[in-house]
Amino acid sequence: SQELEQSPQSLIVQEGKNLTINCTSSKTLYGLYWYKQKYGEGLIFLMMLQKGGEEKSHEKITAKLDEKKQQSSLHITASQPSHAGIYLCGADNPSGSARQLTFGSGTQLTVLP
Amino acid sequence: DGGITQSPKYLFRKEGQNVTLSCEQNLNHDAMYWYRQDPGQGLRLIYYSQIVNDFQKGDIAEGYSVSREKKESFPLTVTSAQKNPTAFYLCASSSRSSNYGYTFGSGTRLTVV
Numbered sequence: 001s002q003e004l005e006q007s008p009q010s011l012i013v014q015e016g017k018n019l020t021i022n023c024t025s026s027k028t029l030y031g032l033y034w035y036k037q038k039y040g041e042g043l044i045f046l047m048m049l050q051k052g053g054e055e056k057s058h059e060k061i062t063a064k065l066d067e068k069k070q071q072s073s074l075h076i077t078a079s080q081p082s083h084a085g086i087y088l089c090g091a092d093n094p095s096g097s098a099r100q101l102t103f104g105s106g107t108q109l110t111v112l113p
Numbered sequence: 114d115g116g117i118t119q120s121p122k123y124l125f126r127k128e129g130q131n132v133t134l135s136c137e138q139n140l141n142h143d144a145m146y147w148y149r150q151d152p153g154q155g156l157r158l159i160y161y162s163q164i165v166n167d168f169q170k171g172d173i174a175e176g177y178s179v180s181r182e183k184k185e186s187f188p189l190t191v192t193s194a195q196k197n198p199t200a201f202y203l204c205a206s207s208s209r210s211s212n213y214g215y216t217f218g219s220g221t222r223l224t225v226v
Contacts, residue, residue: 009153033214040119042203042217088155090214101214103148105155 002027004091006104013079014112021107023089029069030035031092033101038085046074047089076109084111115140119204119218125226126191126198134189134221136204143208145187146215149173150201161204162187191223199225 003026013019023032031050035043047056049065049072056063060077076083086108090101117138126132138145144163148156158171162181174197181187187206191198201222205215 006155031214035214035217040201040220040222042219043205043215044120045213045216048212048214092214100146100158100161103156105153 002093002102004102004104006087006107008091008107009105010108010110011048012110012112015080016078019079019109020086021109023072023074023104025070025091027070029065029072029091031063031098032072033090034063034072034074035088035090036085037088037106043088060096079109079111080113081111084109097111117204117206117218119202119221121221122219124221124223126223127226129193131190131192132223134191134204134223136187136189136200136210136218137185138187138206139185140206140208140215140216141184142206142211142216143184144206146180146205147171147177147179147187147189148203148205150203150220156203159189161192198223 005024007022008016033048037043047063052067052069054065055067062075065072086106089104093100120135135162142186146161147159150156157173159177160168160171160179162168165181165184168179168181201220203220204218
């Protein structure tokens, strides 16, 4: 089965600083999703990557999938308190007729004002 | 607007009781899922359903049961056989054609008292 390892587990940064969260897969990624979760709430979709070398940006968040499709990174530029939360990566399981996502354990981000 | 509704938001269970968590979606998604989230462990799949009247066990199905009598509804029962039910439970749905992976509900926090 596919396993996703996220690093770091937690991150505390000063407002305005840049940061990067990594997601490494034990198998080739066919679809990699990034979600954000506020404590005690559901997950909000951020971005999806499929192709090796793909990069997507939304506002100050950029996600990349490496050429080998086994690692993805999420980069936040000039962090703000609104970026605080738990970031999770999820990987598509290509086998079977039902979509199934496997998730990493999450990265807890704290942004200090 | 379409979405997933989970209820209740908070639930307290006495030892030996069965409790049922509700999940309703109006997105016309075929597949629905239940995940359990514990601190530092990410999301673990309990059950999923691809179509009405059919469901499959996930990684941690013991002590849980589900039904899928309607496309819109996928309730989860936490039985007395689940020895450590205190957790945050997330319901999700998906469509094979969606680029968003899953759409998540806002979660139910279950506490044993």
